[in-house]
Structures are given as structure tokens and as C-alpha cells.
Amino acid sequence: EPEVTQTPSHQVTQMGQEVILRCVPISNHLYFYWYRQILGQKVEFLVSFYNNEISEKSEIFDDQFSVERPDGSNFTLKIRSTKLEDSAMYFCASSVDVAGGKTQYFGPGTRLLVL
Amino acid sequence: SQELEQSPQSLIVQEGKNLTINCTSSKTLYGLYWYKQKYGEGLIFLMMLQKGGEEKSHEKITAKLDEKKQQSSLHITASQPSHAGIYLCGADRSGSARQLTFGSGTQLTVLP
Numbered sequence: 001e002p003e004v005t006q007t008p009s010h011q012v013t014q015m016g017q018e019v020i021l022r023c024v025p026i027s028n029h030l031y032f033y034w035y036r037q038i039l040g041q042k043v044e045f046l047v048s049f050y051n052n053e054i055s056e057k058s059e060i061f062d063d064q065f066s067v068e069r070p071d072g073s074n075f076t077l078k079i080r081s082t083k084l085e086d087s088a089m090y091f092c093a094s095s096v097d098v099a100g101g102k103t104q105y106f107g108p109g110t111r112l113l114v115l
Numbered sequence: 116s117q118e119l120e121q122s123p124q125s126l127i128v129q130e131g132k133n134l135t136i137n138c139t140s141s142k143t144l145y146g147l148y149w150y151k152q153k154y155g156e157g158l159i160f161l162m163m164l165q166k167g168g169e170e171k172s173h174e175k176i177t178a179k180l181d182e183k184k185q186q187s188s189l190h191i192t193a194s195q196p197s198h199a200g201i202y203l204c205g206a207d208r209s210g211s212a213r214q215l216t217f218g219s220g221t222q223l224t225v226l227p
Contacts, residue, residue: 045216093158095212095213102212103212109155
């Protein structure tokens with residue numbers, strides 16, 4: 001069964017460093033998403049991406065964040081200058097196949113720790 | 116912003132018992148998604164409900180959406196240790212399902 005994959009599973013970085021989180025969405029999906037979950041808190045929407053541009057974004061997704069689909073399979077989230085409060089589990093998701101199914105399927109997550 | 120309230124926050128049941136988890140919204144929803152999360156892992160899709168009064172079942176799990184589309188329940192019959200985890204409801208507020216708002220989750224423990 002197709003699934004969303006994410007790399008790395010864990011990332012430790014120093015405050016102020018740039019990180020790139022990578023995702024491979026389900027191959028026939030058209031919409032891609034990033035969510036985050038700070039430890040002990042709710043899963044929060046960051047951004048949705050369609051047709052090589054941002055479709056929607058939350059107030060969390062400020063200028064420090066960017067997303068890109070560099071090729072036909074990968075979808076990345078870049079945090080330019082990490083802050084302590086960026087420590088969280090980051091989930092990638094994808095949805096909408098050619099039949100129009102709206103369900104978002106999530107990857108296993110990348111746990112980011114900013115020191 | 117529209118909040119989703121989940122109850123209970125945590126639930127401990129004996130194996131074989133039935134249980135219900137609730138998810139309530141202050142506003143009408145376009146869609147309601149149930150996911151299961153094991154601690155520190157990804158979200159596994161369980162069921163999606165879109166129509167008022169809709170009910171779906173998969174194996175021993177049944178989800179319902181009320182007629183007003185503001186409240187959903189997830190019912191597990193004859194619970195097993197494999198049902199343990201965190202159950203999350205996610206709301207589609209716009210109809211596009213491109214931005215889900217999640218509840219705080221219900222931590223389920225099933226004692227063997």
C-alpha cells in the first residue's frame with residue numbers, strides 16, 4: 001500500500017542553523033502538507049502546497065519557513081534559522097488523487113530538536 | 116478560531132469492554148476525520164465523515180457524525196490491546212479539506 005515517507009526520522013540542530021526536512025508523498029497525490037506537533041500539544045497545520053505553489057498557510061508559517069518540490073517526488077520544508085521553539089515533530093501529508101479523494105495521509109514524522 | 120473539543124482526555128478500559136470517544140465543534144463542519152496515533156509516531160487514517168447522520172464502520176470501530184455536523188463519536192466494540200493509542204479528530208472547516216484543525220486527542224489504554 002502506498003505511503004508517505006519522511007527523512008530523517010530524527011534531527012538535532014543548533015539554534016540558528018538551517019534544517020531541511022524531506023518527504024516523499026504518495027505518488028499520485030496532488031496536494032501536499034506540513035503539520036507540526038510540539039510535545040504534548042495539538043497537531044497544527046503549517047502549509048498546503050499545490051501545483052508548485054503554496055495554497056494555504058497558517059500564522060505559524062512565517063518567513064523562516066519555506067517549502068519546495070524540487071523534483072517529481074520530493075517535498076521539502078526548510079527552516080532558515082531555527083529557534084528553540086521550533087523543536088517539534090513535523091508531519092508531512094498528501095491528498096487528492098485523480099478521483100478527488102480528500103483524505104490526508106500522513107507520514108511517520110521527523111522529530112526536530114533545536115539546542 | 117474554531118476549536119475542537121475531545122473527550123475524554125484519557126481512557127483506561129479492560130480488554131473486551133466497549134468505549135466511546137467524542138469530538139465536538141462549536142460550528143458546523145464540512146468534514147470530520149478520525150486518526151489514530153501511537154506515541155511519537157505518525158497519524159493513521161481511520162475514517163472520514165461528511166454527511167449529517169453519517170455512520171461508518173471498520174472492523175470493531177464505528178464513527179458517527181450527528182445531523183447538525185457538529186459532533187462526532189468514535190465507538191470501539193470489544194476493545195483489544197491493539198486499539199491502544201491516541202485518537203485524534205480533525206475538522207475540515209472550509210470544505211476543501213486542505214487545512215485540518217485537530218482536537219487535543221484521547222489517550223486510550225486497554226488493559227489485558
